[in-house]
Amino acid sequence: MTDDYIKKKYEPILPQKDEWPVMKLSKSRKEFVKKVAEAAKNRILEFTGGKVEVLKEELETTHYREKLRIKQNPWAVDPEDDYDFWNGVKSSLVQLSADNSLTKVQRKKKYIDILDQITLRYAEEIASTFKHTHYKVTRSIVTTGFARLLNAARVKGFKRLFSNQYTLQDKIQIIGETKHLRDLASKGTIIMVPTHFSNLDSILIGWIISVLGLPPFIYGAGLNLFNIEIFAYFMNALGAYKVDRRKKNLVYIETLKTYSSEAIQFGVHSLFFPGGTRSRSGKIESKLKLGLLSTAVEAQRANYQKGINDVSGKIFIVPVTINYHFVLEAPSLIKEHLSITGQERYYQESDEFSTSLKISKFLLKFFTKGSDISVSVGKPMDVLGHYVDQNGNSMDKNGRIIDTRDYFISDGNITVDTQREEEYTNRLGNRIVQEFHIINRVFSSHLVAFTAFQMIKRENKKMDLFNLLRLPEEDLSIPYASFKAECKRVLERIFELRDKGKVHIAPHLRREIDQIITHGLENVGMYHAKRPLLKDKNGNIITEDLNLLYYYHNRLDGYDLEKLF
Amino acid sequence: MISKNSFKSKSIGVVGLGSFGTAIASLLSEKNHVIAYARRAELVDEINSNHSIDGVAINPNIQATQDPEFLCKACDVIFFMVPSSAFIDVTRLFSPFLYPYHMIIHGTKGLCLNLPEGKSQEDMKVIRRENILTMSEVILKETVVVRVGCLAGPNLAKELAGGLPAATVVSSKFNEVILQGQNLLRSEKFQVYGNSDIIGVELSGVLKNIIAIASGALAGLGLGENAKGLLISRGMVELIYMGNALGGSLKSFIGLAGIGDLVTTCNSTLSRNYTVGYRLAKGETLAEIQTTMEEVAEGINTVRLMKNFMESTGTRAPITENLYKVLFGDLKIEEAVQYLMKYPFSVDVDFL
Numbered sequence: 001m002t003d004d005y006i007k008k009k010y011e012p013i014l015p016q017k018d019e020w021p022v023m024k025l026s027k028s029r030k031e032f033v034k035k036v037a038e039a040a041k042n043r044i045l046e047f048t049g050g051k052v053e054v055l056k057e058e059l060e061t062t063h064y065r066e067k068l069r070i071k072q073n074p075w076a077v078d079p080e081d082d083y084d085f086w087n088g089v090k091s092s093l094v095q096l097s098a099d100n101s102l103t104k105v106q107r108k109k110k111y112i113d114i115l116d117q118i119t120l121r122y123a124e125e126i127a128s129t130f131k132h133t134h135y136k137v138t139r140s141i142v143t144t145g146f147a148r149l150l151n152a153a154r155v156k157g158f159k160r161l162f163s164n165q166y167t168l169q170d171k172i173q174i175i176g177e178t179k180h181l182r183d184l185a186s187k188g189t190i191i192m193v194p195t196h197f198s199n200l201d202s203i204l205i206g207w208i209i210s211v212l213g214l215p216p217f218i219y220g221a222g223l224n225l226f227n228i229e230i231f232a233y234f235m236n237a238l239g240a241y242k243v244d245r246r247k248k249n250l251v252y253i254e255t256l257k258t259y260s261s262e263a264i265q266f267g268v269h270s271l272f273f274p275g276g277t278r279s280r281s282g283k284i285e286s287k288l289k290l291g292l293l294s295t296a297v298e299a300q301r302a303n304y305q306k307g308i309n310d311v312s313g314k315i316f317i318v319p320v321t322i323n324y325h326f327v328l329e330a331p332s333l334i335k336e337h338l339s340i341t342g343q344e345r346y347y348q349e350s351d352e353f354s355t356s357l358k359i360s361k362f363l364l365k366f367f368t369k370g371s372d373i374s375v376s377v378g379k380p381m382d383v384l385g386h387y388v389d390q391n392g393n394s395m396d397k398n399g400r401i402i403d404t405r406d407y408f409i410s411d412g413n414i415t416v417d418t419q420r421e422e423e424y425t426n427r428l429g430n431r432i433v434q435e436f437h438i439i440n441r442v443f444s445s446h447l448v449a450f451t452a453f454q455m456i457k458r459e460n461k462k463m464d465l466f467n468l469l470r471l472p473e474e475d476l477s478i479p480y481a482s483f484k485a486e487c488k489r490v491l492e493r494i495f496e497l498r499d500k501g502k503v504h505i506a507p508h509l510r511r512e513i514d515q516i517i518t519h520g521l522e523n524v525g526m527y528h529a530k531r532p533l534l535k536d537k538n539g540n541i542i543t544e545d546l547n548l549l550y551y552y553h554n555r556l557d558g559y560d561l562e563k564l565f
Numbered sequence: 566m567i568s569k570n571s572f573k574s575k576s577i578g579v580v581g582l583g584s585f586g587t588a589i590a591s592l593l594s595e596k597n598h599v600i601a602y603a604r605r606a607e608l609v610d611e612i613n614s615n616h617s618i619d620g621v622a623i624n625p626n627i628q629a630t631q632d633p634e635f636l637c638k639a640c641d642v643i644f645f646m647v648p649s650s651a652f653i654d655v656t657r658l659f660s661p662f663l664y665p666y667h668m669i670i671h672g673t674k675g676l677c678l679n680l681p682e683g684k685s686q687e688d689m690k691v692i693r694r695e696n697i698l699t700m701s702e703v704i705l706k707e708t709v710v711v712r713v714g715c716l717a718g719p720n721l722a723k724e725l726a727g728g729l730p731a732a733t734v735v736s737s738k739f740n741e742v743i744l745q746g747q748n749l750l751r752s753e754k755f756q757v758y759g760n761s762d763i764i765g766v767e768l769s770g771v772l773k774n775i776i777a778i779a780s781g782a783l784a785g786l787g788l789g790e791n792a793k794g795l796l797i798s799r800g801m802v803e804l805i806y807m808g809n810a811l812g813g814s815l816k817s818f819i820g821l822a823g824i825g826d827l828v829t830t831c832n833s834t835l836s837r838n839y840t841v842g843y844r845l846a847k848g849e850t851l852a853e854i855q856t857t858m859e860e861v862a863e864g865i866n867t868v869r870l871m872k873n874f875m876e877s878t879g880t881r882a883p884i885t886e887n888l889y890k891v892l893f894g895d896l897k898i899e900e901a902v903q904y905l906m907k908y909p910f911s912v913d914v915d916f917l
Contacts, residue, residue, distance in 0.1 A: 396709045406665035407711065410741055419740045
């Protein structure tokens with residue numbers, strides 16, 4: 001992968017929308033939901049080992065938790081009949097346990113019926129409602145609308161309202177294995193796994209997928225986002241299915257996983273945010289949520305079981321990193337992170353993305369002012385984390401072609417071994433984290449934030465992190481000369497890492513060090529009320545918010561750069 | 566899932582016919598056809614034509630080959646039984662013929678160095694965890710095989726060859742590998758336990774060798790059984806500290822592969838590592854001992870590596886440190902013992 005931007009518009013790989021897997025899926029939505037519900041039911045029955053008592057307990061727990069959720073944490077998006085449905089489940093359960101006239105087989109059947117109702121409801125709730133017309137509208141809003149804003153801000157004079165001098169691709173730069181991704185998307189099934197720093201990510205990725213000429217991907221979006229109208233519209237348009245993090249019961253989780261696995265087997269490209277949620281600390285995800293990822297491994301095995309051994313049944317994992325100078329939610333994310341790790345106080349979440357108004361304001365700011373974003377597309381891998389070639393063949397590290405199918409073979413046959421697949425999922429998770437660090441792209445703002453924070457830390461060696469972060473900001477000041485020297489040292493190390501293929505850098509890091517620092521200071525967390533890093537009148541480096549500085553510093557965590565200090 | 570008779574059509578591979586490799590090949594050959602890889606042509610001929618190794622008869626179910634490709638094609642499950650010094654080379658030799666459907670179980674109780682290109686152990690200021698590879702990590706790094714396991718436990722090759730009762734631990738992250746190992750090896754006289762902490766089990770087998778050398782030295786000096794009890798229990802503590810620093814779990818260290826193996830090796834004149842210590846105490850130098858030993862005593866290399874590694878962690882490992890000075894410096898073994906007797910161990914057990 002080079003550091004160069006890719007600035008071109010790609011032709012769609014599937015020009016006819018009817019050929020899009022996601023369209024096919026939405027056309028057969030009803031049958032698909034049924035299929036998912038059925039498969040999820042069987043999965044849960046397998047878990048209970050066919051024991052009625054275990055099933056009964058599972059259903060009762062599910063009911064209990066759902067009632068609690070409705071009472072304690074109701075959301076605007078919840079269906080109106082939520083209460084009635086669960087009341088109905090309750091009366092069926094009560095009736096059933098009181099009824100002594102039934103035979104064992106009859107009782108079991110009745111319990112399975114209840115389970116059936118629940119998985120069907122969940123599957124229906126999770127399923128995406130992709131509408132092509134919405135998709136088209138959204139895409140044109142994003143591309144044209146944002147391009148207008150962009151040009152309005154950058155081109156001077158009357159013409160600005162009509163100028164096409166700047167497009168979104170000047171603002172959001174794409175680098176990496178885009179051609180490879182396109183090739184594979186027309187052959188097999190893609191699972192894109194991006195880093196997750198901001199709620200903006202989903203829209204951004206949706207736009208990138210369309211720029212690359214790929215058919216829309218489906219992805220699991222937090223149901224909480226559907227509470228905000230503007231997001232709900234975008235999400236539905238982009239093929240999002242709904243993930244409700246309040247529901248932690250087995251039945252729900254299994255239905256969700258089944259949905260993902262079946263959709264992948266259907267051939268629909270998917271998007272997982274493998275961190276599960278936005279990175280609170282600002283660090284690149286190092287521990288991934290393996291639940292959804294395991295569905296990729298499972299779907300791959302299922303395809304082989306069905307005898308689809310060619311590339312059409314192959315699943316490709318494509319890591320993506322999104323690099324920002326500025327993350328709108330940074331202040332609340334880092335506070336939340338610190339309150340969790342420091343356990344100092346309960347922190348009430350007040351998210352910057354909580355209303356449509358706030359997000360619109362942000363978008364306006366974002367497109368009218370500076371601050372570029374870059375998106376790096378990594379090398380595609382198979383579900384075991386081996387790189388694949390243009391034709392989708394997996395390769396070992398010496399370039400020998402190997403067959404992923406062989407990993408699911410025992411005694412000459414494809415076997416189902418959930419413990420094995422769990423291990424494979426762990427392995428895949430580790431590989432994704434490794435790739436994230438490799439394709440990550442260092443910006444000037446990351447460099448200055450990292451260096452400044454490490455210098456402050458070195459000055460206060462004896463303090464632990466929490467004491468350090470409580471230092472009064474007004475007392476902290478770094479003389480420019482020494483700051484510059486340290487930035488240079490860190491930058492040199494970054495270049496060394498780059499030459500070893502361990503990280504990527506933005507082209508602006510090739511400028512003079514003073515220019516880099518200026519660029520970094522201008523951009524790091526630029527729209528925050530309190531800036532993480534500034535130059536004062538005397539030319540010294542100061543901070544207005546140490547927590548934010550720590551947040552932006554964390555982006556370079558995981559490269560052992562702190563050993564320089 | 567895996568029936569008793571699985572792999573009936575396939576042979577089981579054994580790579581390396583040292584004393585332990587031969588013992589394992591014999592155990593395997595009771596139930597299955599075995600294909601063993603040996604480097605020396607004479608040995609291959611002897612096995613295939615006379616069914617013997619150095620004149621000692623072996624099961625005719627064991628066939629020998631010099632061809633890695635042939636072995637890999639004929640076998641799905643392969644046991645790697647080569648000394649750690651040759652492990653990387655042998656793994657690389659086999660790597661082009663290994664496929665994802667293979668399972669590898671190794672029985673090597675040593676560590677490998679993983680240094681940046683062109684560097685030797687002397688060049689490194691510090692040895693960190695990433696510079697050390699256990700044998701399973703070597704296999705994962707060098708091949709496409711993921712389903713990897715290891716064998717560890719009190720398994721003195723001579724006793725196994727003599728048909729005495731024993732037990733071993735098969736460890737792997739994959740249940741199917743453990744089951745496979747158990748199916749293949751278990752017999753009336755050989756019990757096989759499973760453990761999922763492969764790193765911990767590998768380290769148990771590796772680190773106990775250090776203590777075994779020390780134990781041999783105590784015996785050579787004639788210091789008696791009280792001293793040995795002291796050494797084993799302090800050795801156990803040191804082993805646990807070192808093992809935790811390398812990423813193994815405590816549970817494995819106090820299991821069969823840890824305590825079980827430690828007690829056996831610290832009491833046995835059949836153990837090579839014990840013999841090294843014993844002969845050191847009798848006044849021989851390391852060089853003299855090494856030239857006259859038939860097979861490698863893994864503990865010597867381990868002492869050096871672990872001494873360097875523990876320095877980077879900042880944790881003291883008094884037995885290893887002093888053994889290092891005896892083996893590679895000019896500390897007299899009597900002085901080392903004296904030093905250990907004066908070392909201020911204040912707490913008996915502080916790891917539980």
